[in-house]
Amino acid sequence: MSKVNRRKFLGNIVAYNATVIIGANLLMACTKDSYGVQGSQELEHLPIQDDNPAIAFWKKKCEECGDCIEACAVKQKVFGTYQASSSKHVCIHCGSCIIECEEKALTEKYHWQDVLAAIDDPSKIVIASVSPAVRVGIGDYFDMGAGSYLVGNMVGACRSVGFDYVLDTNFSADLTIMEEAAELQKRIQQKAGMPQFTSCCPAWVKYVEIYYPSLLANLSTVRSPIAMQGSLVKSYFAHKMGIDPRTIVHVAITPCSAKKYEITRDELVIDGLRGTDIVITTRELAKLLKNRKVSLMAQTGNFDSLMSETSGAGIIFGNTGGVMQAALRTAYVNISGSNPPENLLELKQIQGLTGLKEAKVVIGSASLKVAVCYEMRNAKVLLNQVMNGTCKYDFIEVMACKGGCVGGAGQPADSSKIEKRISALNSADKLASNRYCHENPEIRKIYHDFLGEVGSPEAKKYLHTTYNDKSNLL
Ligand code: SF4
Ligand code: SF4
Numbered sequence: 001m002s003k004v005n006r007r008k009f010l011g012n013i014v015a016y017n018a019t020v021i022i023g024a025n026l027l028m029a030c031t032k033d034s035y036g037v038q039g040s041q042e043l044e045h046l047p048i049q050d051d052n053p054a055i056a057f058w059k060k061k062c063e064e065c066g067d068c069i070e071a072c073a074v075k076q077k078v079f080g081t082y083q084a085s086s087s088k089h090v091c092i093h094c095g096s097c098i099i100e101c102e103e104k105a106l107t108e109k110y111h112w113q114d115v116l117a118a119i120d121d122p123s124k125i126v127i128a129s130v131s132p133a134v135r136v137g138i139g140d141y142f143d144m145g146a147g148s149y150l151v152g153n154m155v156g157a158c159r160s161v162g163f164d165y166v167l168d169t170n171f172s173a174d175l176t177i178m179e180e181a182a183e184l185q186k187r188i189q190q191k192a193g194m195p196q197f198t199s200c201c202p203a204w205v206k207y208v209e210i211y212y213p214s215l216l217a218n219l220s221t222v223r224s225p226i227a228m229q230g231s232l233v234k235s236y237f238a239h240k241m242g243i244d245p246r247t248i249v250h251v252a253i254t255p256c257s258a259k260k261y262e263i264t265r266d267e268l269v270i271d272g273l274r275g276t277d278i279v280i281t282t283r284e285l286a287k288l289l290k291n292r293k294v295s296l297m298a299q300t301g302n303f304d305s306l307m308s309e310t311s312g313a314g315i316i317f318g319n320t321g322g323v324m325q326a327a328l329r330t331a332y333v334n335i336s337g338s339n340p341p342e343n344l345l346e347l348k349q350i351q352g353l354t355g356l357k358e359a360k361v362v363i364g365s366a367s368l369k370v371a372v373c374y375e376m377r378n379a380k381v382l383l384n385q386v387m388n389g390t391c392k393y394d395f396i397e398v399m400a401c402k403g404g405c406v407g408g409a410g411q412p413a414d415s416s417k418i419e420k421r422i423s424a425l426n427s428a429d430k431l432a433s434n435r436y437c438h439e440n441p442e443i444r445k446i447y448h449d450f451l452g453e454v455g456s457p458e459a460k461k462y463l464h465t466t467y468n469d470k471s472n473l474l
């Protein structure tokens with residue numbers, strides 16, 4: 001549909017809904033199903049507010065095409081579920097509107113200059129932690145082929161620009177699975193809180209908090225890898241390296257706009273400290289490097305040795321289905337006592353760009369039924385099954401973005417490249433010397449030296465979190 005026609009289409013919706021508000025409830029139900037816009041909408045773009053921690057609106061660039069409204073209402077099922085106005089906007093910070101806005105009138109909130117200011121401050125120790133999807137997206141900004149796996153160049157460039165330490169968030173992805181697989185086994189044994197939902201996508205977590213607060217107990221209590229990385233950088237890492245954690249500026253480099261919101265959550269504060277101080281996206285990393293005239297391809301380097309060792313399971317966290325595959329590898333060994341057969345290392349049924357996928361995994365006499373989805377329109381199908389008692393799954397992975405984090409709003413805009421990024425992470429997993437997080441020597445060491453057992457009080461403090469009913473936002 002052309003932009004002009006789309007504006008007419010939206011105009012019709014607006015007019016129709018204005019009638020609905022005055023008219024009958026039944027009519028309201030019809031329009032909610034067909035498009036989801038509720039209320040007397042006179043809005044031609046999403047009413048993003050200045051205090052949104054993740055999304056910025058640049059009014060002068062806006063052509064009022066309405067594409068952002070459609071993305072938010074149709075893909076993410078947010079706009080249209082409440083009475084929107086210029087002073088009220090509900091947002092899960094997923095960034096789908098950013099992806100749809102060709103005019104760049106919607107962007108992530110930029111924080112890359114804050115990172116440069118911290119790097120230029122000699123009293124600060126600036127630590128970067130880099131998410132898996134960044135290494136297969138950053139190359140697009142430097143004319144490399146789509147899905148180029150540029151981990152060495154990316155780390156070298158971060159060092160060159162002045163980060164004191166460069167760590168791999170994949171390490172905490174491995175930790176996430178250690179805790180989440182154990183949590184799943186406990187829920188199955190206790191027949192409580194089933195199905196278990198993954199919790200590493202903050203946009204999805206906020207969606208459940210707003211729209212399905214009665215299902216908060218189904219969310220895994222495990223923090224996202226970035227939230228875990230933050231709590232450990234300012235405790236375990238600082239202690240091992242002899243650094244005062246108050247001098248650390250921890251920067252998460254991610255494909256994600258929602259992480260900018262996630263780090264503001266008070267539930268993540270430990271001993272008065274926020275684990276992560278600044279989140280920048282892949283796009284912002286490119287801006288930062290270009291600002292300092294650092295050429296990505298001319299650099300090479302390795303992650304620091306502490307908090308950077310990863311398994312193949314941690315690498316695939318960036319893909320839809322990746323968290324589930326990683327979790328099943330460790331759940332398998334937890335339940336059966338041995339690693340899964342080779343054919344279970346890649347579960348094709350839950351890979352790739354289908355919005356809603358399922359698989360069944362037999363482990364001895366037990367079987368696990370799992371579902372994987374992205375975008376809230378697909379998550380809603382599963383959530384409603386849980387609500388009406390027809391859900392047949394034990395474990396559900398949800399990501400807000402198409403293809404998972406490789407398709408995040410902070411990645412290069414060309415979403416046709418998502419499949420190549422997925423393939424690149426899958427290839428790196430296949431080539432990894434170890435494909436199980438429970439066999440990662442550095443994971444074993446952190447439990448031995450710092451956390452104790454999986455699920456211990458220390459693990460609960462640094463690796464888990466809580467959630468809140470946010471239905472009052474509607
Ligand atoms: S998609 Fe961009 S240009 Fe179109 S209405 Fe939204 S903000 Fe404006
Ligand atoms: S970030 Fe997501 S929820 Fe927020 S306005 Fe954009 S599309 Fe809607």
Ligand code: SF4
Binds near residue numbers: 258259
């Ligand atoms: S899918 Fe990944 S990139 Fe997208 S909102 Fe969730 S965590 Fe962020």
